[in-house]
Amino acid sequence: MLSKARSNLPNATGDLSTDEVAAFPNWTVFTQKKEGAIHLHAGSLGAPNADFAQMFAREHYGQDQPCSSLWIGPREIFTANDGVQETYEVFVQWVAGGRHEHVGVVEAENGADAKTKCVGQFIGDKEYHTIWSAPNSILTKIESATNMIWRKTTDQNYRLAKGYSRVVRQKWDAIRAGAAVDKYQEEDLKDTF
Amino acid sequence: MSASANVEVNIKDCANADPEKLAVFEQHVAEGGLVEPNDWMPEAYRTLMLRMAEHHANSEIVGALPEGEWITRAPSLLRKLALTAKVQDEVGHGQMLYEVAQDLGKTRNAMLRDLITGVTKYHNCFNYPCPTWGDICMIAWLIDGAAILNQGTLAHGSFGPYIRTMRRINMEEAFHFKHGEDMVLTLMSGTDKQKQLAQDAFDRWWDPSLAFFGPNDRPDERERPAMRWRMKTATNNELRQKFVNRFAPAAMATGLVINVCKKDASGMVISKEPDPLLKLNEETGNWDFTQPDWDEFFRVIRGDGPCNKDRLALRRFSYEQGEWVRRAILDGATTAPSDH
Numbered sequence A: 001m002l003s004k005a006r007s008n009l010p011n012a013t014g015d016l017s018t019d020e021v022a023a024f025p026n027w028t029v030f031t032q033k034k035e036g037a038i039h040l041h042a043g044s045l046g047a048p049n050a051d052f053a054q055m056f057a058r059e060h061y062g063q064d065q066p067c068s069s070l071w072i073g074p075r076e077i078f079t080a081n082d083g084v085q086e087t088y089e090v091f092v093q094w095v096a097g098g099r100h101e102h103v104g105v106v107e108a109e110n111g112a113d114a115k116t117k118c119v120g121q122f123i124g125d126k127e128y129h130t131i132w133s134a135p136n137s138i139l140t141k142i143e144s145a146t147n148m149i150w151r152k153t154t155d156q157n158y159r160l161a162k163g164y165s166r167v168v169r170q171k172w173d174a175i176r177a178g179a180a181v182d183k184y185q186e187e188d189l190k191d192t193f
Numbered sequence B: 001m002s003a004s005a006n007v008e009v010n011i012k013d014c015a016n017a018d019p020e021k022l023a024v025f026e027q028h029v030a031e032g033g034l035v036e037p038n039d040w041m042p043e044a045y046r047t048l049m050l051r052m053a054e055h056h057a058n059s060e061i062v063g064a065l066p067e068g069e070w071i072t073r074a075p076s077l078l079r080k081l082a083l084t085a086k087v088q089d090e091v092g093h094g095q096m097l098y099e100v101a102q103d104l105g106k107t108r109n110a111m112l113r114d115l116i117t118g119v120t121k122y123h124n125c126f127n128y129p130c131p132t133w134g135d136i137c138m139i140a141w142l143i144d145g146a147a148i149l150n151q152g153t154l155a156h157g158s159f160g161p162y163i164r165t166m167r168r169i170n171m172e173e174a175f176h177f178k179h180g181e182d183m184v185l186t187l188m189s190g191t192d193k194q195k196q197l198a199q200d201a202f203d204r205w206w207d208p209s210l211a212f213f214g215p216n217d218r219p220d221e222r223e224r225p226a227m228r229w230r231m232k233t234a235t236n237n238e239l240r241q242k243f244v245n246r247f248a249p250a251a252m253a254t255g256l257v258i259n260v261c262k263k264d265a266s267g268m269v270i271s272k273e274p275d276p277l278l279k280l281n282e283e284t285g286n287w288d289f290t291q292p293d294w295d296e297f298f299r300v301i302r303g304d305g306p307c308n309k310d311r312l313a314l315r316r317f318s319y320e321q322g323e324w325v326r327r328a329i330l331d332g333a334t335t336a337p338s339d340h
Helices: A050-060 A075-079 A111-123 A161-192 B019-030 B043-068 B077-102 B108-116 B133-154 B160-188 B192-211 B236-254 B294-301 B308-321 B323-331
Strands: A026-032 A040-046 A069-074 A086-093 A101-108 A130-135 A140-143 B259-263 B269-274
Touching: A026 A050, A026 A075, A040 A050, A040 A101, A040 B077, A040 B160, A050 A069, A050 A140, A050 B077, A069 A075, A075 A130, A086 A111, A101 A111, A111 A130, A161 B160, A161 B236, B043 B077, B043 B108, B043 B133, B043 B160, B043 B308, B077 B108, B077 B160, B108 B308, B133 B160, B133 B192, B133 B236, B160 B192, B160 B236, B192 B236, B192 B259, B192 B269, B192 B294, B308 B323
Parallel strands: none
Antiparallel strands: A026 A040, A026 A069, A069 A140, A086 A101, A086 A130, B259 B269
């Protein structure tokens, strides 16, 4: 049943000559589901450059549920302590295993300073696990108001579990009703003959 | 569809681990604490977790191959859209899981290569054929259903990045599963030909679905590192029983018959009989069932399955064919092709 192109593949074995993936940096992605909601750490991805990272993030983290904003940055900037004087977005992971969430913005000299200021301005005495910071100038922000992420102009229910709930229930009902009729007829026949 | 983390790792002891740190670590995990990549962990934990995540990632990538084959032949535009979205999800799961594994010390490049050269394995169920659209329906219903059961328990594990990934994956698997259920119900409320298509595919996939959860439990299953350190929170047999309890009555309600099948070398059914053991056991409250063919399972894992060679050949082919694209991006272009 495989298409010809797929069923006549060269039967190569052994090591691979290609090694480019080793040069792909990692990127960290934050998503915001609704306007006004906080940005939450969605995950990471590997991509050769910032443009591809944005495209992958849009497809991978922006299409599985409604998404109003995506922030993408090279992974190392979030944990870095160096940097220059500028505005930093700061993110807190409150407990081990939790997702980093955006808590606000600080003006800071570098990454370490941003993290210290984050504690002062947003955490105080509360317990937390880790802090990430990202210089605004390096972070890419995609906002759906100007650059659509979730394709809300067409029906996207086919890619959501809830898009099937009603039709699945109807089909189960119909199958059960059918079985009930079969059972009724079976007994009907038994009595008759 | 994604895979269980039944990776065989024998770690005899943690002789190299600092006993004080190990004691603190074990207590933290036993009390429900979570572990992050930069926390101290025994090397054995790191190794086992890395292999679990890598095996899971490999399975997502290879699992997308048989389904991708059917996108162009989906029976309607809706099914085509949904199957495309599912395949995209699966490959994305692979991406996320490779990142989890990467943090534990193996590069993504090495993992992608090891999959293709056969150094590492992927989930066994993807070594079986998908000759009809019915197989696509059954994979989405049974295999994704099995994956949700398994991953639901993995989401209560101890490694932070892995459980975050599981939660996200499970949300997407819910769509795959619901779509699969819709497709199976569509076939089973259709014509005789559609019902036959579904039954034939069900016969091919029931056994791999039972085997999905991995071999039978060993007596010391709960003392082994995977469970002691809460990477797994349910045993293979517990999950298998849960699966049968849920899916056997559902399959029968749709009109499907649960058969014990003999297959030829290409994975096609050559003879079958209704499962003689299948019934609800009043005493235990569980469904009794015939075990999958474990000899076949181990044979296929060792590489002698119907599709092992095809899957890896296709994976290698697409990886090699993509080389020039990756080189072009890295060598020259600083920007991606524009949308317009």
